[in-house]
Amino acid sequence: MVSIIERAPAKLNLGLDVLGKRPDGYHDLDMVMISIDLCDYVTVTPLEANVIEVDSDCLKMPNDRKNDVYKAVQLIKEKYHITQGVSIFVDKSIPVCAGMGGGSSDAAATIRALNQLWKLNMTLPEMIAIGMQIGSDVPYCLKGGCAQVSGKGEIVTPIACELSCWVVLAKPHFGISTRTIFPDIDCDQISRVNIAALVQALKGNDYPRLLAAMGNSLEDVSIAKRPFIQKMKDRMVKSGADMALMTGSGPSVFALCRTEKQANRVVNSLKGFCQEVYKVRTLL
Numbered sequence: 001m002v003s004i005i006e007r008a009p010a011k012l013n014l015g016l017d018v019l020g021k022r023p024d025g026y027h028d029l030d031m032v033m034i035s036i037d038l039c040d041y042v043t044v045t046p047l048e049a050n051v052i053e054v055d056s057d058c059l060k061m062p063n064d065r066k067n068d069v070y071k072a073v074q075l076i077k078e079k080y081h082i083t084q085g086v087s088i089f090v091d092k093s094i095p096v097c098a099g100m101g102g103g104s105s106d107a108a109a110t111i112r113a114l115n116q117l118w119k120l121n122m123t124l125p126e127m128i129a130i131g132m133q134i135g136s137d138v139p140y141c142l143k144g145g146c147a148q149v150s151g152k153g154e155i156v157t158p159i160a161c162e163l164s165c166w167v168v169l170a171k172p173h174f175g176i177s178t179r180t181i182f183p184d185i186d187c188d189q190i191s192r193v194n195i196a197a198l199v200q201a202l203k204g205n206d207y208p209r210l211l212a213a214m215g216n217s218l219e220d221v222s223i224a225k226r227p228f229i230q231k232m233k234d235r236m237v238k239s240g241a242d243m244a245l246m247t248g249s250g251p252s253v254f255a256l257c258r259t260e261k262q263a264n265r266v267v268n269s270l271k272g273f274c275q276e277v278y279k280v281r282t283l284l
């Protein structure tokens with residue numbers, strides 16, 4: 001049986017603005033996301049038997065129906081009346097519950113792989129409709145790169161930019177589940193982020209303006225729960241990062257650096273303070 005291997009990159013939020021609460025309990029968001037070269041790999045192998053098998057090298061990832069990869073297979077099998085089974089193995093490098101969209105990216109990679117395996121000819125909007133039933137970050141992850149993401153997460157507009165820099169990423173010893181952060185938001189009090197300015201800065205490849213426009217409306221709420229996030233940010237900036245920001249609902253924090261030397265200094269400053277530290281590049 002021929003297997004299909006899909007790369008599933010992690011994402012970072014250069015910007016995350018919460019516009020308000022929706023009648024369905026979710027929030028209208030305006031975000032800018034980029035992919036980085038910290039990737040999971042999803043291997044999809046067809047099976048004769050009509051079963052869905054999901055496995056990974058990560059003990060923290062559930063292998064049952066709760067897994068987003070499992071949900072992706074189930075939704076596609078139902079929609080297209082597929083009676084063939086699949087076995088999926090996820091080679092995990094992206095930390096779990098970290099704000100880096102790992103589970104969403106795995107689900108998106110699964111949708112792309114099954115589209116190819118079962119020759120479904122799904123268009124991007126069709127894949128987005130399936131992705132949205134799994135999680136709000138899945139639509140973005142289907143294409144990745146640099147994009148503005150709005151609505152609940154289903155409106156994805158690519159941004160043409162040449163942001164090429166070093167990213168130092170630190171994941172603390174604890175995780176944060178997104179659904180524990182949103183209920184604590186007061187949309188009238190929250191600090192707002194100018195996403196339009198951020199998009200303009202990216203389009204104009206204006207690095208200083210980009211740094212000035214970056215922000216995350218969820219940061220205050222997550223820092224109030226976990227002050228360690230602020231400590232990581234302070235350390236990164238003190239050691240020479242151009243900017244340090246929490247991604248998604250946290251708890252991971254990333255630093256942008258123009259030069260590798262700068263990035264190395266930031267990595268060194270985190271030694272003994274935070275165990276999981278990655279030095280990566282943006283993937284555009």
Ligand code: C5P
Nearest residue numbers: 026027029135136137152153178179182
């Ligand atoms: O869609 P997903 O399962 O990734 O969302 C996780 C949680 O984040 C939701 O339960 C909800 O509390 C919150 N959320 C939100 N508005 C969005 C996306 C997510 O309130 N647009």
